[in-house]
Amino acid sequence: MELDCSGIVTRLGKWSVGPEPLYQQLAGGLKKAILDGAVPPDTLLPPERTFAGALAVSRSTVVAAYALLRQEGWLESRQGSGTKVLGPPLAQAKEFNPVARNPVFEQMLDRGEGLIDFSGGIPAELKLADLKLTHFNLSGILQEPRYLPQGLPELRQAIANQYSLKGIPTSEEQVLITNGAQQALALVAALYLQRGDTVVLENPTYFGAMDAFRGAGARLVGVTTDPVDGLRLDLLQRVLSTLQPRFIYLTPTFQNPTGAVMPVEQRKELVQLAEKNDLVLVEDNTLADLELDQAAPPPLAAFAQGDNVITIGSMSKLFWVGLRIGWVRAAPALINRLTRLKQVNDLGSGLVNQVIATRWLDQFEAVKEWRKQELLAKRDLMLKLLQEHLPDWGCTRPGGGLFLWVRIGPSNAGTLAQLALRYGVVILPGNVMSADDSYSQYVRLPFLLDPPLITEGIARLSRAWESQAVLNKTGQPTSGFIV
């Protein structure tokens, strides 16, 4: 695994949130990353000045951190060949596969106290008590004497019915229940991908999908996505003229992260293109139920004549991420094959979750309306605050979904993220959502937290932005906030 400077910064995660001097915190962060295997032995660390720039700290901080780690036996520096990772001192050398690490997944594992987190996509708690949906008696389901690898028949049927009601006739046999949309992506990856295969996807896109596909050994090719109309078909066609992907992955409705909605005509065209060229389309509609002031067009599956479209859905965003209920809708023969992979993976999803999901789906429309009002107010609050406090930034006004897609101008969002952390707010630079590491001038801002936290978070962000402006002007980190 070759790691460049930005890769190492990413793997460090939230290193700068403790009370210790910065150089000790940096050394501690590096140790943790080395212990976890995220920064493996023999990695060449960046030169001190480069690393300092990327971390928005002074060069002396990096010098002191390297010196400490050398002294303790973690690193080795040689004249002319830089600073190399030796590994944990005296540790047993064990080989592992490299494990994908992306910064959002890191955030889940490594929470600083008092931080305002603008990194994840977790909606606020649903007021289910009002809907009398919180008490359950398990006696009935406990009598189920089987593994149900495809999922609970009632839930499969309920999900099929939802598609049928929207005019897309669907049977239970076309639905596989998964542990959220993420497992659906992992199963699709396992079914189609061998090491070296190509996947075409939107640029930018959902990082969890990139992880799943890369984990299966795929090469990812991004196609630029218009923040209003979504995946650009002209560019897609150009890409397809030179390579043959195993499938095309996209989030056509309230695109993650841009919020784009692919218009109906473009959907038809894309499906026709796929059918003509025998291409598989994997559409991820995890955010599609989150209509705010824009209606979601029918899914790609609505326009398909054959079996080319695989549709992924989830209850995580509308209902609750802790439920872990997602699904794949596809042709029955494909569902059979995905089910076999699901069996090898975990034999089937938990049945209690599925009973709850089935009952909750009865309240789909009520929950959708509740979620819409909640998110609309938060989106508008965040847009207003950004306009007030950060007027230089360019921002989308998405008609649905969970995210604003914000261009912070020529500045580097990675540096801003480092500074923001020290002001107590977590943001994700856009390049972690890009197959080719582009969009480093962008930030994805979810409008999900409680209004007071949104307000305080944007205030902190604007202070970090001001400090970056100072930094840009002097060309050096200022000593006011960097020790």
Next chain:
Amino acid sequence: MELDCSGIVTRLGKWSVGPEPLYQQLAGGLKKAILDGAVPPDTLLPPERTFAGALAVSRSTVVAAYALLRQEGWLESRQGSGTKVLGPPLAQAKEFNPVARNPVFEQMLDRGEGLIDFSGGIPAELKLADLKLTHFNLSGILQEPRYLPQGLPELRQAIANQYSLKGIPTSEEQVLITNGAQQALALVAALYLQRGDTVVLENPTYFGAMDAFRGAGARLVGVTTDPVDGLRLDLLQRVLSTLQPRFIYLTPTFQNPTGAVMPVEQRKELVQLAEKNDLVLVEDNTLADLELDQAAPPPLAAFAQGDNVITIGSMSKLFWVGLRIGWVRAAPALINRLTRLKQVNDLGSGLVNQVIATRWLDQFEAVKEWRKQELLAKRDLMLKLLQEHLPDWGCTRPGGGLFLWVRIGPSNAGTLAQLALRYGVVILPGNVMSADDSYSQYVRLPFLLDPPLITEGIARLSRAWESQAVLNKTGQPTSGFIV
């Protein structure tokens, strides 16, 4: 994928359970297997006489089935080069990865009515109502605003406490919650295995583990397991002198399927061997809590000085398979790496299941006692019935677990399984639990069904056995039951 005759029989599943003539059922089974991709285009089907023998049908049945499929365009026969699969007529040609298919996983998907199923390992319903463990209010857990990729802290702590109580000090950081033991196996496979790597495991062993490791591209090397003392260390050492496996997988307590229990001295020796040679041991203790009249020794982890032992556990057998709660116990750095794979796989297990699991674990001892009484009675009933009705068979008397391991003598268990199906009982031949397809004279019989079903199942099995004796005598399927 090269398929031999027994591979094709395996992939056919339960083809002979309908009311139609056998040749039509056989043609239907082949069509389904071709549609699913289990028997892919270009597969050479076995010669009619060979196939008839393996399926325990007359040659004319196979001749008629092949003729029907040729007529409909599924097969092609050419003079001198046999019968080849063309694929579904007029179907779109789509490429897929080969998907592992094992007969037990097949049983889950393909249930015939009225069959008595001796294939799976699903315990009877626990009487949880008596323990007041069936009513839940979700209000508390719904407020959890995070993904918890490692699992619910309370559950991780409860599982850690169980180990600590047994004298194996364990912290929350050493526990990762998974969707049952199967996902634990899949994650361990994803962490350690690349295509072409070697895994050493017991012969025979749990087929779901073989599927997970093969799915990751591993080559499996089986080491013969003694039905009393488990994995033979002398043979293991011989194997290790010529190859370097990524890890050794074993079920040391109430071995699946033999019921063997590795003695304490042998456990110490194995762990020392692993530590000396820097080998990873993956112990799967899914069945270890099912003590009937033999006490389970401490897990391998109890004898480890370093971090070489990975321990897998599950609540599926003692409590309920529908809960899908398993775990990995390992060194914290390893848990971190497995957690990252878990994130890519499904972001974390369902929280409701984990709340329930935490509460159920409070009743661990009571449930263990209840399960013991239930299984003891069933084991003894099954042993008694086998002695009465099938005295020629040799059978273990396991001190725990769920399975009898039965030697049916020189007869082939695959042929018996085909006949048994027609008598309305599903059994698994031992070779599906073997990395090298050996143990084809063995059958794994679970003592799990209600006593009347056990009684009726063994009665059917003995009728199938008698018909096999007739078949063996005449060297030809008899027409009484084979059409």
